[in-house]
Amino acid sequence: MKATANGSDKLKELFESVTQVLPAECQVTKVEPEGPQIVIYLKNIKAFYDDESLITRLASRVRKKVLLRVDSSMLKDVNVALQDIQTLVPQEAGVDSIRFDPEFNEVIIEAKKPGMVIGKGGCVLKSIILTTGWSPRVLRSPTSPSEVEKAIRGAVFNASKERKKFLLNLGRKIILEGGPGQAEWVKITGLGGFKEVGRSCLLLQTSRSNVLVDCGINADTSDNKNAYPYLTAMNLGLDQIDAVILSHAHLDHCGFIPYLYKYGYAGPVYCTPPTRDLMILLQQDCVNVMNSEGSGAPYGERDVKTELNHVITRDYGEVTDVTPEIRFTFHNAGHILGSSIVHLHIGEGAHNLVYSGDIKYGRTNLFEPADVRYPRIETLLIESTYGGRNDIQPRIMDAEAELIRTIKMVTDRRGKVLIPVFAVGRSQEIMLVLEKYLQNEGITVYLDGMTREASAIHTVYPEYLRRNVQRRILQNNSPFENEMFKNVVGRDRKSIVESDEKCVILAPSGMLSGGPSVEFLKLMAPDERNALMFVGYQSTSSLGRRVQSGEKEVPTLSEGRKLSSMKINLSVHTVDGFSGHSDRPQLMAFCRNLRPKPQRIITMHGDDTKPDDLARGLNKLLHIETRSMMDLDSTRLK
Ligand SMILES: [Zn+2]
């Protein structure tokens, strides 16, 4: 982003427009952009609350998200404020921790029932800031202990000095130093994930901005040439990238972001709050797995931490300026927790781009279907994982019946069932089905790897889940904590496999590309009473696809990294219908119901002929320009 205007002039202008709206009694001491939002410091917050019309007048004047904080000189001493807050917040709120952050003049309150800390219409929050001066921020505690959640919150809190510096710098760039918001031209380039599944990465450029949407890896290949996006092909330094916008936490969308920080990127990553937490969980695991397999991760845990300090979270529907010419809004994608469709508004109305990420436009147990309403759309980029002519999945009810029937058949013949799953997404969907049908059948469900942690993160963000699951979590009856679910971690896998107990094992990775699912398969494969059940996508190059397509002997690494082979004697089943991706009819219905109708559709995120197949189908359906793109293809949008 090139600077064109004088920053201090703009800051003066901003201060003046704020003080024109606010009455003098408020005593504004400072106005400063902090990342994409404007923060106003004032000495008398009571004067502000006395006039309820002020907040809307302020927002329409400044046209940015505005935060109010009390000037540091007026903050109550931390010990006194702590006592005040303990008196103001009702006991039943279940407060777990209260921490003061003097960098942001905020108090972070973690509680089991955040609603009670907020109060009716925000009344408790208001009394906290009026009494103590500290601005309260409320976080929900996970219903079951989550090490990852605790570590992430701790790390963000401890880095607050660094974060403040980063946000002030960024705010200056976006709000103070940027020139006019018009764009002379708009261009997109596919850097990964076009005509393939894996390493999704889109470069969006205007005359003055460079923004990446997603930056993933292909975890199924050990060949570095095909594993990472084509970042070096653009002759663009990593320090020239203004922002990364992330659709969701799967590694094929976020797995390469820490690498950017390792090699010189220092800008923000925008994502929803649950995406942040799941992303850190999956990336840390990715580093561990790659290092233990000896292939060597392209980045380390330190780079994941640097990335975390640069994350700016945004909820669905919040309009956010990324550069002076580009703003975006997240919409529900229905795919996994926190997953988003990204709506990009470029150059004061010059162009509107919708990037689907991965979407589910259909009923699931966990999420509402993907959003189809947008303010404007000229171009739609849409995934085509199941976009092929014959990619039609059964109804979810039929899939559920098939899953339960097979599990009962296998446990009746004294076998055990292994279901390889993505730790995030399919695991929780399958858990809900098993809880619904099997909780009184004497069947234990073992969760291996990060499945348990990922489920705990779901309980922190109930507002991102389907209404009925949301309600159960809020009523302290979380389906993820049913006693039929047991943790593998800390137990011997062999003793589970050799026991007499009726059980189902959920283990990542979902495509047998390493991890606990492969360890269990080695133990279970020789016994023909056991069963392996696929419930999710198996990419062309994965071990999962080979077993699924009927191979009876597959290569495997035994202890000491020696290559040996594994005989597949157990029965192999595929139950379709649980996918977090839309099938072909759902993709077509999504495009047909999209409002307004786009002028052009570009397909991505699909193997082989699927992107072309879907493009052809959509052209017949909608009579608009549709096509696929390859990696390194560029298209000028304006
Ligand atoms: Zn995904």
Ligand SMILES: [Zn+2]
């Ligand atoms: Zn994906």
